[in-house]
Each structure stands twice: as C-alpha cells, then as structure tokens.
Amino acid sequence: MKNTDINSLIFGSFIEHIENCVENGIFWKNNKLCDENGIRKDVLELSKELSPTIMRFPGGTVMGIYHWLDYVGPIDERKHVKNIVWGGRMTYEFGTCEYIEFCREIGAEPMICINMPTGTPEEAAQWVEFCNGTEDTHYANLRRQYGYEEPFNVKYWCIGNESFAVPDLGVQHDVNTYIREAWEYTKYMKMTDPTIELVFVGHDEEWNKAVLNELSPVCDYLSIHHYGMGDDPFSQNAEFEQKLIKIEKLLDEVNGREISFDRWYRIPHRSHDIKISLDEWNIWNTEGDKESQYGLQQRYTWRDALWVASFINLMIRHSKYIGIANLAQLVNVIAPIITEEDCSWKQTIFYPFSLFRKYCKKEYINIDNYGKDVVLTKTGEDYTLFGVNITNVEKTIELPFEAVDIINVCGEKLYATNSKTRDIVNITKINVNKQIQVTIPAYSFCIVSNQPL
Ligand code: AHR
Numbered sequence: 001m002k003n004t005d006i007n008s009l010i011f012g013s014f015i016e017h018i019e020n021c022v023e024n025g026i027f028w029k030n031n032k033l034c035d036e037n038g039i040r041k042d043v044l045e046l047s048k049e050l051s052p053t054i055m056r057f058p059g060g061t062v063m064g065i066y067h068w069l070d071y072v073g074p075i076d077e078r079k080h081v082k083n084i085v086w087g088g089r090m091t092y093e094f095g096t097c098e099y100i101e102f103c104r105e106i107g108a109e110p111m112i113c114i115n116m117p118t119g120t121p122e123e124a125a126q127w128v129e130f131c132n133g134t135e136d137t138h139y140a141n142l143r144r145q146y147g148y149e150e151p152f153n154v155k156y157w158c159i160g161n162e163s164f165a166v167p168d169l170g171v172q173h174d175v176n177t178y179i180r181e182a183w184e185y186t187k188y189m190k191m192t193d194p195t196i197e198l199v200f201v202g203h204d205e206e207w208n209k210a211v212l213n214e215l216s217p218v219c220d221y222l223s224i225h226h227y228g229m230g231d232d233p234f235s236q237n238a239e240f241e242q243k244l245i246k247i248e249k250l251l252d253e254v255n256g257r258e259i260s261f262d263r264w265y266r267i268p269h270r271s272h273d274i275k276i277s278l279d280e281w282n283i284w285n286t287e288g289d290k291e292s293q294y295g296l297q298q299r300y301t302w303r304d305a306l307w308v309a310s311f312i313n314l315m316i317r318h319s320k321y322i323g324i325a326n327l328a329q330l331v332n333v334i335a336p337i338i339t340e341e342d343c344s345w346k347q348t349i350f351y352p353f354s355l356f357r358k359y360c361k362k363e364y365i366n367i368d369n370y371g372k373d374v375v376l377t378k379t380g381e382d383y384t385l386f387g388v389n390i391t392n393v394e395k396t397i398e399l400p401f402e403a404v405d406i407i408n409v410c411g412e413k414l415y416a417t418n419s420k421t422r423d424i425v426n427i428t429k430i431n432v433n434k435q436i437q438v439t440i441p442a443y444s445f446c447i448v449s450n451q452p453l
Contacts (some may be wrong), residue, residue: 002361004320006377007108007236007275010312011357012054012326014280015099017062018086018333019296022369025339026102027094033342038093039102042344046337047330050354055108055277056157056326057099061085063161064117064169068127073146085169087293096131097143098413100152111199111324112160114189115394116181117170125188127156132193140271156324158199158223158279159185164207177211182211186218190267197270199223199277199324206249212254213347217261217269221277221323222247227282227284232391233307236373237314247276248321258439276314282328283307283349284337296333301409302424302443309445310388313375319364327353340420348418351409351425352445359384359407359447367400385448389440402434405453410444429453 015021027038034040058066064083070079071092078092096101096112103110112131114124126139126317131152133140140151160180182200189196197220202208208222210366224247226240251274261269276431283304286295296305308327315322327349331337336350361384370376373388374397383401412424431452440446445453 006319009054010325014056014326015051016060021333022091058110063113100265110154111156116160121184121188123322126191164203175207179214222276225280259424278325281330300349301415301416307346308349328413388439388445392442396439401450406430409448435446
C-alpha cells in the first residue's frame with residue numbers, strides 16, 4: 001500500500017464557551033497571572049507547548065446562542081448574555097478578535113463554527129466579511145475600526161454542530177432540513193469569500209449519505225465526533241474504526257464522481273477531495289465526576305492517556321481520509337490543561353498529544369504486521385515510530401530502521417491522575433546505538449527515531 005500524507009491539522013484542539021474553558025480558564029478576570037486583556041499567560045505557555053495546529057471556536061453546542069457581533073468592539077459596550085446552554089455567562093471579553101489573537105500567539109489555524117439554530121445565513125456571511133474582508137465594506141471596516149487592518153484569513157468554517165441532536169437548539173434535526181439550510185449558509189458565506197472551506201455535519205450512515213449526495217460540490221469536510229466512554233474506551237475503538245471505514249468507502253464513491261455544478265450558483269465548487277473532520281474527540285466519562293452535571297470536569301488517569309495515544313495512532317492510520325481533528329477541549333473542560341487561581345498544570349493526556357504532535361512526521365507508512373498500536377511515520381529518510389502498549393506485559397518489536405533515540409512514557413499507576421502538586425507521568429529518553437528492536441514496557445508508549453529526539 002502507498003504511503004499517505006499526514007495532515008498536520010489532525011493535531012488540533014477546541015475551545016468553547018462552556019463551564020470553565022474560557023471563563024476562569026483561558027480568561028480570568030483580575031487574576032495576577034493574566035495579561036492586560038485577562039488572558040492567562042501560563043495557559044498561553046502550556047498551549048504553546050501542546051502546540052495544537054488548529055483551534056475550533058466558539059462551540060460546540062453553545063454556537064446555537066452565539067451572535068458574533070455581540071462580542072466584538074469596545075469591551076464595555078459588549079452584550080452581557082446568560083449562557084443558557086451550559087450555565088454561567090458568555091465571556092463577552094473573549095470574542096472573535098481575542099480568539100484570533102490567542103490562535104496567533106500559539107500558532108494555531110482558526111476554525112469557526114457558525115450559529116445555525118438561532119442565526120441566519122446573512123449573519124454568518126457578515127462574520128466571514130468581518131474576518132476575511134479586504135474591501136471597503138461595512139464589516140471589514142468594522143474590523144479595521146477595532147484595530148485589525150489585516151484580514152484574519154479564517155479558512156475553515158463549520159456549518160452547524162451536531163445538528164441531528166434533538167435536545168440541542170435548532171430545527172435542523174432531520175437531514176433534509178439540515179441540507180436545505182446548509183445550502184443557504186453556503187451561498188451567502190462563499191459569495192462573501194469564495195476561498196473558505198466548509199465543514200458539514202456528519203452523523204449516521206443515512207445522514208452522511210444524504211449530506212454527501214446533496215452537498216458534495218461544496219463540502220470540503222464531513223464532521224464526525226467521537227468520545228471514548230465508560231470503563232473500556234479501548235474496546236470502542238474497533239467499532240469506531242468500522243464506522244470510519246464505512247465513511248471512507250462513501251467518500252471514495254463521492255470523490256470519484258465528476259463534480260457537476262451550476263455556474264449560476266456564483267460560487268466555486270470544492271477544489272479537493274472531501275475529507276473527514278474529526279472535530280471533537282477525547283475520552284469523556286459523562287458519569288465520571290460528581291461536580292458537574294455533564295461530567296465535563298474530568299481528571300484523566302494514565303489509562304486515559306494511553307487511550308489518547310492509541311487514538312492518535314488510529315487517526316494516523318486513517319490519515320488518507322482524516323484532514324482535520326480537534327481534541328475536545330483545550331482548558332479545564334475534558335481538557336489536557338487545568339487552571340487553578342494560582343497556577344495551571346498538565347493532565348496525563350497532555351503528554352501523548354504534545355509528544356505525538358512534536359514528533360509525527362509527514363507521511364504514514366502502512367506496515368500491516370505491526371498491528372494497530374504501532375505506527376510508522378517518515379519525512380524523507382527520517383523515521384519516527386509510535387508504539388503503544390495497553391497490556392500488562394512488555395512487548396518487543398523489530399524496527400524497520402536503526403534507532404538512535406527512544407522516548408518511553410509511562411504512568412506511575414494505571415489509574416493514577418495528575419494534580420496541582422503531583423505529576424505521575426515519567427518520560428525517559430534513551431540514546432541507543434543503531435538498535436533494531438524496541439521493547440515497550442507494559443502500560444506505556446514509546447517514540448523511536450533514527451534521528452536524535
Ligand atoms: O465538547 C463538549 C460538547 O460535546 C460540545 O459542545 C458538543 O458539540 C458535544 O456534544
């Protein structure tokens with residue numbers, strides 16, 4: 001099988017106005033660790049270290065009440081709005097411009113999700129103009145007036161979020177309504193900026209078929225979400241992979257068709273094959289904490305970190321089809337970074353994400369006999385292999401290159417968690433002499449390279 005390119009956008013993350021992700025997370029009013037805009041400097045530093053390549057915003061489910069114009073311009077003139085979806089308030093101090101600055105500071109590509117439930121196509125198009133407009137037009141001028149002469153160049157736009165979910169706001173729960181309305185958003189938004197790329201909501205087989213059949217000329221990405229849950233999230237990976245394979249077959253079929261598109265739409269059709277945007281994924285034990293109604297304040301164990309490592313391996317193995325992926329979420333809420341009033345710290349899942357992100361090469365090399373938990377990547381003649389061992393016995397594998405450096409990462413105990421004062425993750429780097437085997441200890445993962453790590 002041919003090597004496949006790995007899109008670096010699979011190492012993305014997500015911030016939403018939800019519990020303490022933005023409020024008392026990224027933004028913390030009058031906190032001594034904040035900069036002059038209320039952004040926590042320690043969160044910025046940890047986010048830079050995590051280094052997500054793309055950042056989805058402002059939701060998630062909350063996008064159903066998000067009217068972007070309420071959160072731009074002078075802070076003291078912004079609307080104070082109750083967050084009726086997740087509780088608390090909408091952090092009006094962190095709107096589009098602050099989000100873009102956050103992305104720029106940590107080096108992430110922006111990815112905005114528009115409000116379908118209570119918004120309009122026109123409002124979404126105005127948001128596109130505010131972000132990307134270069135002409136002498138009202139919303140582009142508004143951005144300039146607020147101090148941003150240059151466009152934000154937001155390329156990725158999500159048309160709704162989990163629209164099929166009946167308990168969520170909106171009337172797009174049946175696929176035909178979704179498709180009809182999504183077309184309307186597409187027209188307005190792409191006429192405003194024809195270069196943007198669109199992510200449409202995916203769901204089950206029937207929904208995906210309908211969306212791809214009807215929207216394929218303008219669909220750049222099909223959004224899929226996956227949360228590992230319960231006592232054995234590993235066992236759900238096989239089921240999820242089956243779902244992925246079905247979507248991939250569908251994509252092959254749709255991508256194989258010639259795009260026929262009526263020029264009177266006045267917008268360009270898509271310029272590349274449709275890919276998957278796995279724009280929310282993580283472990284989320286919805287019953288897992290007593291303090292929050294939805295179990296969003298997770299404290300991750302070493303077992304969870306191993307799951308994240310093996311899930312990233314799964315994504316790399318499917319990199320031919322996955323174009324974007326976002327670890328949900330970045331701070332406090334099912335997140336790798338936790339903030340306290342006087343410090344912030346790393347959850348166990350921070351480590352697999354940041355290390356795989358740092359060392360993943362540009363191509364995936366499919367070597368069947370390794371099994372699912374070992375993945376080989378390369379750029380030119382530089383190789384990196386990621387091996388995850390989720391069993392209680394060590395595992396030795398033959399390497400297809402001569403190793404120079406090995407990083408082994410393990411937790412003190414399988415169900416241990418990090419805290420403000422204690423980090424249970426041990427990272428050991430070993431320099432070896434052209435080694436052609438590696439032994440992965442029980443319950444650990446390793447990164448092996450023929451180059452210094
Ligand atoms: O990430 C938390 C929530 O999970 C998001 O708001 C929603 O899209 C998903 O169901």
